[in-house]
Amino acid sequence: MKYDVIIVDSGTAGQTAALPLSKAGKKVAVIDDRLPGGTCAMRGCTAKKFFVVNREALDSVRYLQGKGIEELPRPVWTQTLDMKTDFTGSIPEKTRPAFEKAGIDFYEGIAFFTSKQTLSLKKSVHRRGSESSKQSDIFDFEFDDIILACGSDPRIPEIPGIGYTIDSEDFLSLPQLPGRLLTIGAGYIAFEFAHIISSYGGEVTMLDPDLTRDLAASSKKWESILFQKELLHQLKKHFPDCLLQIPAVTDMRLMRYLIQPEGFPGLENLTVLPQG
Ligand SMILES: Cc1cc2nc3c(=O)[nH]c(=O)nc-3n(C[C@H](O)[C@H](O)[C@H](O)COP(=O)(O)OP(=O)(O)OC[C@H]3O[C@@H](n4cnc5c(N)ncnc54)[C@H](O)[C@@H]3O)c2cc1C
Numbered sequence: 001m002k003y004d005v006i007i008v009d010s011g012t013a014g015q016t017a018a019l020p021l022s023k024a025g026k027k028v029a030v031i032d033d034r035l036p037g038g039t040c041a042m043r044g045c046t047a048k049k050f051f052v053v054n055r056e057a058l059d060s061v062r063y064l065q066g067k068g069i070e071e072l073p074r075p076v077w078t079q080t081l082d083m084k085t086d087f088t089g090s091i092p093e094k095t096r097p098a099f100e101k102a103g104i105d106f107y108e109g110i111a112f113f114t115s116k117q118t119l120s121l122k123k124s125v126h127r128r129g130s131e132s133s134k135q136s137d138i139f140d141f142e143f144d145d146i147i148l149a150c151g152s153d154p155r156i157p158e159i160p161g162i163g164y165t166i167d168s169e170d171f172l173s174l175p176q177l178p179g180r181l182l183t184i185g186a187g188y189i190a191f192e193f194a195h196i197i198s199s200y201g202g203e204v205t206m207l208d209p210d211l212t213r214d215l216a217a218s219s220k221k222w223e224s225i226l227f228q229k230e231l232l233h234q235l236k237k238h239f240p241d242c243l244l245q246i247p248a249v250t251d252m253r254l255m256r257y258l259i260q261p262e263g264f265p266g267l268e269n270l271t272v273l274p275q276g
Helices: 010-021 038-043 047-064 077-101 186-197 213-218 231-238 252-259
Strands: 002-008 028-032 105-108 109-114 120-121 137-150 180-184 203-207 225-226 270-272
Touching: 002 010, 010 028, 010 038, 010 077, 010 137, 038 047, 038 077, 047 077, 077 105, 077 231, 180 186, 186 203
Parallel strands: 002 028, 002 137, 028 105, 180 203, 203 225
Antiparallel strands: 109 120, 120 137, 225 270
8 A cells, every 4th residue: 555644643743744634635644553542632631631620720729718718629539530531532433533534544553664665564562552453454555755753651660560550541540549649750740640649638759869959849839749858768658568679779860869868958758848
């Protein structure tokens, strides 16, 4: 099969390219090894917003307590989860006909290059690959142009016991509100999740060798967000039956953090930031 343009990704980037290209008369194919719709809608930006808006509402009311509002509303995690799941579940059903209507062929499977101008599709072995992509027939394609917009997956650190942890996608499908959350890493996704759990009343601990003071300061108002200073101590204190076992500090970035505690002057092993 020959296409003018093949796009690997049915998500935001892929659709943004595919639809206008097809409209302009190009013969376009889109390939993805997951259900069509992409990260943003189904397991990223939009999916998380269902929880984020509740967090914002709770924080607004919390701020207004004693200023005309008496009681804090009770968030119901399962209701939010159901709304989120209804939304995310509908995305592939909307994306497939949108491609079809635009005259775009959509294939589920893993794309790999066989030459500079040719590509093959094979069965996906991704644990989250769609069922169709796991059973995909092998196709060979020729193309004039190709757009690779493969997105990104969480980077899973090689820590013994890491299999007991969950990633952002699992988090957004947790059946119940976790009372305590420990994040390994404190990037923007971890911070957003930390704030969600904190606003819902849970306790959060974040571990990150690169957590800067600026970042910590920006989160001061969330009293229950805790910052760790010493990894092993923290794990023992909060997770006495901890499933994560980190026998030795081998990560240089972590070493740097542990041997330069002056980055957090005056903080002991575990610090509750004062409400600001
Ligand atoms: C929890 C979370 C919250 C986020 N919040 C925000 C936010 O608030 N604002 C924001 O701007 N961004 C946010 N992001 C990031 C945003 O979701 C991504 O940057 C965006 O969705 C990437 O879109 P994309 O189309 O490039 O790739 P994706 O939508 O990730 O799609 C790439 C697809 O390509 C597939 N693929 C990869 N390689 C192959 C191959 N060889 N063959 C076949 N298929 C392949 C992948 O399986 C995937 O389905 C968030 C992400 C997460 C995880």
